[in-house]
Amino acid sequence: xxxxxxxxxxxxxxxxxxxxxxxxxxxxxxxxxxxxxxxxxxxxxxxxxxxxxxxxxxxxxxxxxxxxxxxxxxxxxxxxxxxxxxxxxxxxxxxxxxxxxxxxxxxxxxxxxxxxxxxxxx
Amino acid sequence: xxxxxxxxxxxxxxxxxxxxxxxxxxxxxxxxxxxxxxxxxxxxxxxxxxxxxxxxxxxxxxxxxxxxxxxxxxxxxxxxxxxxxxxxxxxxxxxxxxxxxxxxxxxxxxxxxxxxxxxxxxxxxxxxxxxxxxxxxxxxxxxxxxxxxxxxxxxxxxxxxxxxxxxxxxxxxxxxxxxxxxxxxxxxxxxxxxxxxxxxxxxxxxxxxxxxxxxxxxxxxxxxxxxxxxxxxxxxxxxxxxxxxxxxxxxxxxxx
Numbered sequence: 568x569x570x571x572x573x574x575x576x577x578x579x580x581x582x583x584x585x586x587x588x589x590x591x592x593x594x595x596x597x598x599x600x601x602x603x604x605x606x607x608x609x610x611x612x613x614x615x616x617x618x619x620x621x622x623x624x625x626x627x628x629x630x631x632x633x634x635x636x637x638x639x640x641x642x643x644x645x646x647x648x649x650x651x652x653x654x655x656x657x658x659x660x661x662x663x664x665x666x667x668x669x670x671x672x673x674x675x676x677x678x679x680x681x682x683x684x685x686x687x688x689x
Numbered sequence: 690x691x692x693x694x695x696x697x698x699x700x701x702x703x704x705x706x707x708x709x710x711x712x713x714x715x716x717x718x719x720x721x722x723x724x725x726x727x728x729x730x731x732x733x734x735x736x737x738x739x740x741x742x743x744x745x746x747x748x749x750x751x752x753x754x755x756x757x758x759x760x761x762x763x764x765x766x767x768x769x770x771x772x773x774x775x776x777x778x779x780x781x782x783x784x785x786x787x788x789x790x791x792x793x794x795x796x797x798x799x800x801x802x803x804x805x806x807x808x809x810x811x812x813x814x815x816x817x818x819x820x821x822x823x824x825x826x827x828x829x830x831x832x833x834x835x836x837x838x839x840x841x842x843x844x845x846x847x848x849x850x851x852x853x854x855x856x857x858x859x860x861x862x863x864x865x866x867x868x869x870x871x872x873x874x875x876x877x878x879x880x881x882x883x884x885x886x887x888x889x890x891x892x893x894x895x896x897x898x899x900x901x902x903x904x905x906x907x908x909x910x911x912x913x914x915x916x917x918x919x920x921x922x923x924x925x926x927x928x929x930x931x932x933x934x935x936x937x938x939x940x941x942x943x944x945x
Contacts (some may be wrong), residue, residue: 602761622750622807623763628943629807631750649924649944652937656809 572631573674577611582684590615594674603668604644608634608680611672619634619682625668632667634680642676644669659683708896713752713802714741719775720797725858726800727782728827730767731792733801734775743806745834746915746943749776752802752894755791760900762788763945765831765917767861769838779830779861781919810917810943811835815842818911823899823926824852825892825918831943832917834879845877853881853895892922899926904933916942 590611592599597606599614602643603625604618609632612619620631627649636643640663646654652670654660665680672678716733723729735741748765768777783789795801812835820839822832829852839848854860866878883894903912912935916926923944930940 601758621761622804624747624750625760626763626945628763628810628945630809631807648927652942653809 575642575672575674576677578610578638578677578679579612579617579671580679580681582681587615589615594672596677603632605670606671608632608643608665608667608670608672608678610668619667621668623668627653627666627669630654630666633657633659634662634665634667634670634682635659635661636665636670636678637681638679639677640665642673642678644671644673646670658685707751713804714739716776716801716803718795718797718801721795724779724861725856728779728859728861729793730777730779730861731795731801732768732775732777733803735773737774741776741806743770743773744811745770745838746811746831747806747808748831749778749786749803749805750807751792752804753788753791755787758787760788765808765943765945766806767830767833769834779827781827808943810915810941811838812915815839816844816846816848816913818913819847819909820849820913820915821903822848822850822894823916823918824850825895825922826854826859827861828916828918828923828943828945830917832915833862835915840869840873840876844873846875848873848876849879850877851879851881851895851899853883853892855884855891856882866940890922892918892920893924895922896925896929900929904929910934910936912939914940914942916940917945919945 574591575594577590592611594606598610602621603609609619609625610619621630622631623629630653650666716734716735717802719732719734721729743766748763753760764778766776767779780792782793810831817838822836824832850866860880863880870876870878882894883891885891908930914922914930923942927940927942931937
């Protein structure tokens with residue numbers, strides 16, 4: 568008997584008011600492209616044609632992929648010391664801030680993130 | 690000289706690119722300088738119609754399309770903000786690397802699209818405590834303008850640079866550091882040439898040397914560190930220093 572795929576869902580809100588985006592994906596198929604940790608918020612977004620700034624190439628060396636987790640934080644990988652060091656310098660830091668390139672989404676999870684206005688730089 | 694000109698900048702990074710632009714600049718490669726067979730600098734002229742201002746230590750983000758793939762790759766700015774019309778970036782050949790092979794194929798006159806400036810690996814202000822810069826390989830690139838800026842002030846504290854490279858040729862800017870060490874009694878420079886051996890990676894020498902000098906030698910934990918390099922050596926140095934009692938914020942780093 569075939570097992571149902573353990574799909575995950577990523578919902579994206581924009582502080583700019585842009586329309587919400589919803590992506591359903593199979594985490595086992597990560598990476599979806601080449602930047603950020605495989606299966607990270609950045610990887611999933613870029614791999615599904617949704618832009619997220621990542622000036623350092625998704626190498627955990629800047630904060631332009633800063634996202635604020637609004638739901639499902641427990642379904643994300645733990646942050647590393649390197650990520651925390653960078654987040655300390657992120658404008659608009661919140662207790663649930665993460666770097667999109669480092670936060671890996673677990674299977675069978677639903678995660679909601681807000682893209683802050685000030686990472687857009689326009 | 691304003692030490693950190695962010696306060697006076699109108700279109701530059703205030704905190705990791707806030708004020709930087711996603712609207713790409715189109716630079717033209719003015720010249721290429723080969724340091725070693727696998728290491729070179731590209732000098733990128735920024736169009737005169739758009740100003741580009743940055744803080745020492747920041748990087749630009751190249752926007753590349755290679756074989757139909759859109760790629761974003763960061764490169765630290767190795768030149769001074771005072772010469773912001775021409776930016777220097779340093780490159781290494783990465784074996785099998787699509788981007789480095791492409792960039793090494795470029796000649797003077799080629800165009801490169803980039804955004805920025807980006808990054809928070811910058812000096813907070815003039816050194817007020819003994820300040821140690823540690824560069825591994827091309828990790829010297831962002832440290833160069835930071836250190837040159839630090840040396841524009843009247844130093845009351847020691848400022849040190851330790852730079853490891855695989856060979857003499859890859860010790861970028863060595864003559865410059867030696868000259869600056871002659872001019873500034875508080876500044877000292879150590880070149881460390883170490884390549885990989887059968888038993889240890891090249892960076893191990895740097896870790897051992899820094900541990901002996903700044904952990905084992907004394908109990909002074911009031912130094913500030915700025916570390917840059919490629920790979921795990923950077924976080925291993927960070928962990929060694931923080932683990933020895935240096936304050937978290939006194940150990941700044943950028944890992945590529």
